[in-house]
Amino acid sequence: MKLVFCVESDWEGSARKQSSILPMLECINGVYPDLKYIFRTANTKEELKYCLGKFKQVNSADKDFCVFIFSGHGTPGKIRFGKKGISLSELGLIVQEVDDELFKKHVVHFDSCSVSKNSAEVQDFLRQTRADLVTGFSSEVDFIESLAFEMIYLDYLRDDKPKNVEKRLQRLQKDHKGFCDRLKFEIASQRD
Template sequence: MFCVEGQWEDDLTSRGSVLPTLELLERLGSIRFIHRDTATTEELHYYLDAWLSRKYADFKVGFFALHGQPTQLCLTSKQTVELDEVAAWMSGRCGGRTLYFGSCSVLRASDRVLQDFLHETKATMLCGFTKVIDWVESAAFETVVLNALVNGGKIDSAERLMRSSRWTALSDHLGFRAVYANGR
């Protein structure tokens, strides 16, 4: 898994991070990961270019741990980037990859916008949230869904898991959405 994480707060003493979730999954033998902090569009672009190089071809899941708004990623309170700009940076280089947006409301966009994103990037699937989410609830959810994305074997394994009776209520509460390149 490749993860880019934005600055959650303007307070530099804040210790909130997705890193403990990634470390837990790694210690359980579920994933291998790369984690990078990013606060500028230049850093994000740099890390995405690096991830999409042949050197990191085994890291098939991209995890965007950032604040968000519909169709927009927020790296900091002052630095944002539109999904279509991110798609242009990754144009045609995400074949066989899954993109997970652990960001409030980013997937509250039209089907057309999200299908265009998938078409541009060639990613197999993108998933994330359509609502403003609570950080602790999403961390619990991500522990399960990230494991499923990496180890499920099938592209829709995370969505099936979230629609199971055990996880449906939390999935619906967070507004989890999955969109597939094949139009499903």
């Protein structure tokens, strides 16, 4: 993996609070300068579609697999962009509008509470978007703890080839079992 592409929605709804995944991305890039990231924000469907279009530009230029992170508040089967929640099914349709193979050979990670709780919805999203893998949490997670976990997550994937990704994530689950169990970290693949 050479790239992390992250689209983050507003966590707080307040101009004074600045929770963000960006410092974690900067930190891991500081440790591993070869691991590049692109960070965008989106709080409306239009902004989300724009960001997905930017990923399409990057995707067509680089054939290496990427981790695409959706970061923001979530509930089972939904992620919030601005004030509105978008279901995984609706998100899949937005992705298809941009390119029906946009996530093919890539990993999609939901940095959001509970989005991965309903495995049927996650499997539908996988089929809709053709992502190789979808990862996320099926419970409420602490913001700082999830960021710490995602640094480890990206470390496990940074040197691998697409064919080894699922094995590396299973290794992550084994090596950090307590952490994964507490966060209810889930992996869904096309092979499930």
